[in-house]
Amino acid sequence: xxxxxxxxxxxxxxxxxxxxxxxxxxxxxxxxxxxxxxxxxxxxxxxxxxxxxxxxxxxxxxxxxxxxxxxxxxxxxxxxxxxxxxxxxxxxxxxxxxxxxxxxxxxxxxxxxxxxxxxxxxxxxxxxxxxxxxxxxxxxxxxxxxxxxxxxxxxxxxxxxxxxxxxxxxxxxxxxxxxxxxxxxxxxxxxxxxxxxxxxxxxxxxxxxxxxxxxxxxxxxxxxxxxxxxxxxxxxxxxxxxxxxxxxxxxxxxxxxxxxxxxxxxxxxxxxxxxxxxxxxxxxxxxxxxxx
Amino acid sequence: xxxxxxxxxxxxxxxxxxxxxxxxxxxxxxxxxxxxxxxxxxxxxxxxxxxxxxxxxxxxxxxxxxxxxxxxxxxxxxxxxxxxxxxxxxxxxxxxxxxxxxxxxxxxxxxxxxxxxxxxxxxxxxxxxxxxxxxxxxxxxxxxxxxxxxxxxxxxxxxxxxxxxxxxxxxxxxxxxxxxxxxxxxxxxxxxxxxxxxxxxxxxxxxxxxxxxxxxxxxxxxxxxxxxxxxxxxxxxxxxxxxxxxxxxxxxxxxxxxxxxxxxxxxxxxxxxxxxxxxxxxxxxxxxxxxxxxxxxxxxxxxxxxxxxxxxxxxxxxxxxxxxxxxxxxxxxxxxxxxxxxxxxxxxxxxxxxx
Numbered sequence: 001x002x003x004x005x006x007x008x009x010x011x012x013x014x015x016x017x018x019x020x021x022x023x024x025x026x027x028x029x030x031x032x033x034x035x036x037x038x039x040x041x042x043x044x045x046x047x048x049x050x051x052x053x054x055x056x057x058x059x060x061x062x063x064x065x066x067x068x069x070x071x072x073x074x075x076x077x078x079x080x081x082x083x084x085x086x087x088x089x090x091x092x093x094x095x096x097x098x099x100x101x102x103x104x105x106x107x108x109x110x111x112x113x114x115x116x117x118x119x120x121x122x123x124x125x126x127x128x129x130x131x132x133x134x135x136x137x138x139x140x141x142x143x144x145x146x147x148x149x150x151x152x153x154x155x156x157x158x159x160x161x162x163x164x165x166x167x168x169x170x171x172x173x174x175x176x177x178x179x180x181x182x183x184x185x186x187x188x189x190x191x192x193x194x195x196x197x198x199x200x201x202x203x204x205x206x207x208x209x210x211x212x213x214x215x216x217x218x219x220x221x222x223x224x225x226x227x228x229x230x231x232x233x234x235x236x237x238x239x240x241x242x243x244x245x246x247x248x249x250x251x252x253x254x255x256x257x258x259x260x261x262x263x264x265x266x267x268x269x270x271x272x273x274x275x276x277x278x279x280x281x282x283x284x285x286x287x288x289x290x291x292x
Numbered sequence: 293x294x295x296x297x298x299x300x301x302x303x304x305x306x307x308x309x310x311x312x313x314x315x316x317x318x319x320x321x322x323x324x325x326x327x328x329x330x331x332x333x334x335x336x337x338x339x340x341x342x343x344x345x346x347x348x349x350x351x352x353x354x355x356x357x358x359x360x361x362x363x364x365x366x367x368x369x370x371x372x373x374x375x376x377x378x379x380x381x382x383x384x385x386x387x388x389x390x391x392x393x394x395x396x397x398x399x400x401x402x403x404x405x406x407x408x409x410x411x412x413x414x415x416x417x418x419x420x421x422x423x424x425x426x427x428x429x430x431x432x433x434x435x436x437x438x439x440x441x442x443x444x445x446x447x448x449x450x451x452x453x454x455x456x457x458x459x460x461x462x463x464x465x466x467x468x469x470x471x472x473x474x475x476x477x478x479x480x481x482x483x484x485x486x487x488x489x490x491x492x493x494x495x496x497x498x499x500x501x502x503x504x505x506x507x508x509x510x511x512x513x514x515x516x517x518x519x520x521x522x523x524x525x526x527x528x529x530x531x532x533x534x535x536x537x538x539x540x541x542x543x544x545x546x547x548x549x550x551x552x553x554x555x556x557x558x559x560x561x562x563x564x565x566x567x568x569x570x571x572x573x574x575x576x577x578x579x580x581x582x583x584x585x586x587x588x589x590x591x592x593x594x595x596x597x598x599x600x601x602x603x604x605x606x607x608x609x610x611x612x613x614x615x616x617x618x619x620x621x622x623x624x625x626x627x628x629x630x631x632x633x634x635x636x637x638x639x640x641x642x643x644x645x646x647x
Contacts, residue, residue: 013454020449024463026524031466033489034478049481050492100311109304115312122319124637128585128606129630130319132613132622133326136336166314196303225471227588228606232614243473246592256481263474274469278462281469285529286536 029055031271038065038264042257065261069249072258074237075265078245082266085160085241086223092165093219094212100166101174102200106186116175122168128228134163135232155236164223170215173287177211178204214284217277224270242266323630330624336617349624355417357396359387363409371409381411388415421625424596424603428584428629431519431604432636435583439523439530440575446527447534448564461535465528472525476592479521483507483593508594511601518589518602526582530575537571538564573644577637584633605629 032055037045039061048054069075103109104116138153153159181204189199205212227243234240243266249259274281330349334342361381364372372380388396399415402422406412416422450461467475482489485506494502507517541564549559587606590596596603596611605625613622 016452016454020454020457020460023446023449024460027463027466027528030475030478030482030489030524031470033482046487049487049489051496054489054492096310096314100308103304103307107300107304107307109301109308112304112308115308118320119312119315122315124581124634125319125323125630126581126585126633128587128609129626129633130322130326132609132619132626133329134318134322135614136329136334136619137322137325139336162314163318166311167319168315171311171315196300196307200307221469225473227471227473227591228610231591232610243471246473246477249477250592259477259481263478267470267474270469270471271466274466275462278465282461282465282532285465285468285532288533 031267034260035264035268037257038260039063040065040257042255045257045260065257066265068255069258069262069265072255073245073248073262075245075262077237078240078242079266081157081239082224082241082243085157085226086220088157089161089164089223090216090219092161093167093170094215096166097170097215098174098205098208098212099200100171101178102204104171104175105178106199106204107196119168119171123172131228131232138163138233154233155239157239159233160226160230160239160241163229164219164226169288170219173211173215173218174208177208181207210283213280214287217281217284218288326623326626329620330627332620334619334623336614336619338617345620349620350628353418353421353621353624353628355399356402356422357399357415359384359396359413359415361387361411361413363411379406379409379411381406384413384415420600420603421608423600424605424608424625425628427515427601427603428586428605430515431522431586432580432583434519435523436576436579439527439579440572442523443527443530443575444534444568446531447538448560450531450535451538464531467525468528470525472522472588473592475521475525476589479517480508480593483517483521485509509598511599514594514598514602518586518593522583522586522589526579530579533575533578534568534571537568541567569644573641576640576644580636580640581633584629 033049036055036057037048039057040048040059041062041064044059048059053059104112138159140151141153143150143153143156143158153162185203185207186199189203194202225243226241230239230241230244234244246262249255249262331344331346332342333345361384363379363381366372374380384401387393388399390396396415399417400419402414402416402419404411404413446464450457450464485491485504485508488504488507490507491502491504495504505513507513545563545567546559549563554562585606586604587610590602590604590607591610594602596607606629609622609625609629611622612618612625
């Protein structure tokens with residue numbers, strides 16, 4: 001009886017793992033196909049797609065697609081642009097949104113609660129519904145640069161960075177987190193005569209590792225994957241990010257080998273980053289849910 | 293005390309000002325500008341001054357009517373049929389170009405249905421807008437329940453206590469960190485009619501019985517194909533939100549249910565589901581907002597085609613506002629989209645309220 005029982009349990013366990021693995025294949029196979037194909041010549045890639053060879057590193061493998069992609073488009077420039085825009089925006093966003101969050105939680109000022117509720121109300125405005133009027137707005141904005149005053153922000157790094165620095169969600173994440181910090185710490189520092197900025201820098205920020213990681217990861221994903229906004233505000237190759245750079249590969253007869261190489265090149269670093277920090281990635285998504 | 297309060301006041305403003313200023317400049321201002329542009333004839337670049345046109349842009353888009361066409365009859369009053377035995381109707385232009393019915397001028401056919409010797413024809417001045425609106429609603433109505441349900445199913449699977457379960461969680465979440473643009477281009481190959489991976493795999497599984505389909509080139513399958521891919525990409529995101537909801541349910545409740553001897557379904561129905569109420573509201577609202585905003589998939593995969601079968605509101609807003617430099621028209625679509633999103637999230641909140 002007990003033998004049958006344990007057999008039965010093993011069988012049920014096996015079925016559970018089988019289900020988990022089959023579902024995992026649905027998520028993994030397309031990505032695996034992308035990576036494997038990037039090393040195959042286009043004709044082999046097409047031939048392999050009719051069998052399970054599509055997902056395996058078989059046949060004539062080479063880096064030709066990668067060199068081809070670099071010849072077709074200024075891939076290095078696109079990668080630099082994306083990293084520069086993403087990195088700058090993430091850093092500025094952490095600074096400005098954490099300062100605002102600090103002010104909303106620890107400082108008392110007239111109009112504070114009203115401001116906070118206005119900022120939270122911006123949650124329900126999807127970016128897609130303001131993209132078109134924002135396009136016109138930024139095309140008319142002034143800019144004071146090294147060569148004097150100029151008008152219009154189109155075709156620049158700033159148009160990709162500045163509108164994305166502050167957003168309701170990031171400020172909200174900081175507000176929620178700061179509310180959980182012990183208020184006595186701040187009072188003690190205040191009694192000792194620390195200025196508000198010192199309290200922010202020496203007391204609050206050192207305690208804010210988790211929320212900084214969450215806010216940075218969410219912003220990173222949004223910024224690196226930008227498509228609609230750079231598509232409409234950047235015409236010049238010089239400022240184009242990776243996702244818009246993909247257009248170099250759209251053609252009547254697509255060179256699928258090179259496309260797969262480019263897709264792999266811009267995706268694998270993010271995937272690697274995710275696999276290393278997967279706990280923090282998943283926690284950051286979860287934290288948008290728990291407190292919402 | 294007073295001086296400390298004023299200093300807090302000043303410091304408070306100083307700390308919050310950059311954030312507030314940026315949100316004001318780049319979220320709130322364009323929102324109101326959009327409402328204003330939608331009431332004008334604003335263009336991106338135009339030699340003519342901008343004029344206030346009231347609700348004209350909305351009227352242009354929303355104008356819709358149903359007209360009746362009576363079947364053609366011969367001299368004896370008998371209905372005329374063509375070679376295939378179908379009833380013949382007069383051309384629609386008999387109405388849309390008729391000086392007696394100026395209200396229908398310039399409108400075009402969206403679709404029609406025939407009953408007996410009468411054809412009801414739905415005509416609109418902006419048929420593409422209506423197709424985009426309908427498609428967007430279909431996307432939301434399909435994606436919201438299906439994606440939320442699949443995500444919940446995955447979350448329940450992942451919430452089991454099994455060795456190595458975090459590996460599966462990591463894998464299911466993986467497509468979320470991949471750009472939707474990358475995913476769309478990759479799936480264009482998967483969906484391709486010739487040599488497409490999906491056709492090949494279906495033919496492999498069915499031992500060659502499956503007839504290849506050009507998934508994105510066929511107006512009947514294109515929208516479904518895009519919806520399926522979108523769910524594949526985003527479902528891990530909502531799985532994680534469900535999972536964090538599941539983990540807030542106290543284990544003692546499950547222990548109590550086990551002692552009472554309740555079945556798996558009963559446990560889900562009376563312990564798990566009530567504990568997920570807030571999560572459900574959040575997941576539905578987030579999915580709805582994401583589904584309404586569908587753009588990159590359309591831009592990369594179909595550009596709205598074939599036969600406008602994958603037009604969506606955001607794609608149309610961008611085509612008009614950016615492609616045709618018609619800021620007013622694009623803004624009007626954006627405002628309509630915003631109103632729909634607002635109303636739906638309010639309805640969802642109301643339906644799932646605490647009773």
